[in-house]
Amino acid sequence: MKLTKEDIQFIDNYLDNSDVIYADIRMEMVDHVASDIESRMESGDMRGFYYVFKDYMVENKAQLLNDNKQFLKSADKKIGKTFLKELKNPITPLLFLALCIGFYVLYQNSSLETFRACLSIVPLIGLTGFILTYVVYQGVKDNKRFSVVERLAFPFLAFYQLPNLFLIRTRELNETSDLFWTIGGASLALTLMLVLVIISVKLFMSYESQFKNIT
Template structure:
C-alpha cells in the first residue's frame, strides 16, 4: 500500500520537527519510515494515523537531539546524525593524533634539535607550506555552503572554530620559533593533516549536495 501525497507530507513535517534537515540522512530516514508505515498498514490492516504514531514512536529515540564529547557539547544534532558523523570521522581523528605523536616520539627519541631554525633556508619552505595551508583552510571554511546541511557539514562546523584558533596560535608559534624539535615538527605535521582532513570532508559535503541535486 503506497502512501498518499498528504500522508507523505505528514511524514516530511515530522522529520522537519525532528530537525532531520541533513540531506544525506533525511532521504534514508524518510525512505525507512515510509516503508515501515506501508508495510505495517498492509500486514496489520490498520489506518494511517494509528500506524504513523506507532512507527514514529519507535523512531523518536533515534531522532532525539543530542550532543557528543567527540565533537564538543556546544554542537548538537539528531542522534542518527551524531552516530553517522562518528562513524565517518573516527579514522581521521586517530590519524590526526598520529600525525602529531609519531614525529614527536621519533624525533624526541633521536634527540632531534635545530637551534634558531629561522636562519636556515629550509625553514622558509616550511613556513611557506604553513601559510599556503592556512590560506587554503580559510578559503574552504569561508566558501562552505552553510545553508544546506549534511553530516560532513556538521563535522566541518564542529571542527572549524577550534581549528582556526589552533592554527593562528601555531602560526604565531612558528614566527617566533627558537628551536625546531619533535614538538614543533609534530605540530607542523598535525596542522598539514588537519588541512587535508578538512578538505576531505569539504569535498564529501559538496558531493552529498550534488548527489541529492540540491544547489
C-alpha cells in the same frame, strides 16, 4: 498500498520539526517510517495514513530521536576514519616536509615581521578552504543541510586554534628550538587543515556520487 507524495512530505516535515535537521539522516528515516506504515496498511489496517502514522510515532518516536543521535555519531566517525585514512596517505608526510622547507626558506629570505605576518595567516588558509567548499556545496544542494558536511566544521575549528599554540613562540625566535617549534607547528597545522580540505572535497563528492541517479 503506497503512501502519497503528501503523506511522505508530512513524515518529512514531522521529523524536521522533531530536530532531525539533516536531510541525509531524515531521508533514511522517512523511508523506514513510510515502509513500516505501508506494511501495516497492507496487513489490513484500513484506518488511513494519519491514524497509522500516529500509532507508529507513539510506539517509536523516542527510538527515532535516539537514532538521530546515533546517526550523528556515525557521521563523526565517518569523518574521523576518512581523516585518518588520508593521514596515512604517503603524500601527507611529503606535504608536511614541503611546508617545513617552504617556511624555513621564507624565514631565511624575509624579515622577522614578514615571516610572522605569513605565519599569522596560516589558520585562515584552511578555514577559507572549508568555507569555499561548504558554500559551493550548499549552493549545489539547494541549502539542504547534510550531516557530514556540517559536522566537518568541528575539526576545522579545532585545527584553526592549533597554530596559536605554536605562534606564541614566534615572539622572540632567539633560539633554534623556537624556530624548530614555530616552523614545525605551523607546517603541522597547515598540513592538517589541507588534509581536512581534501577530505571535505572527497566527502562532498561521495554525497554527489550517492545522489547521482536522482533528478
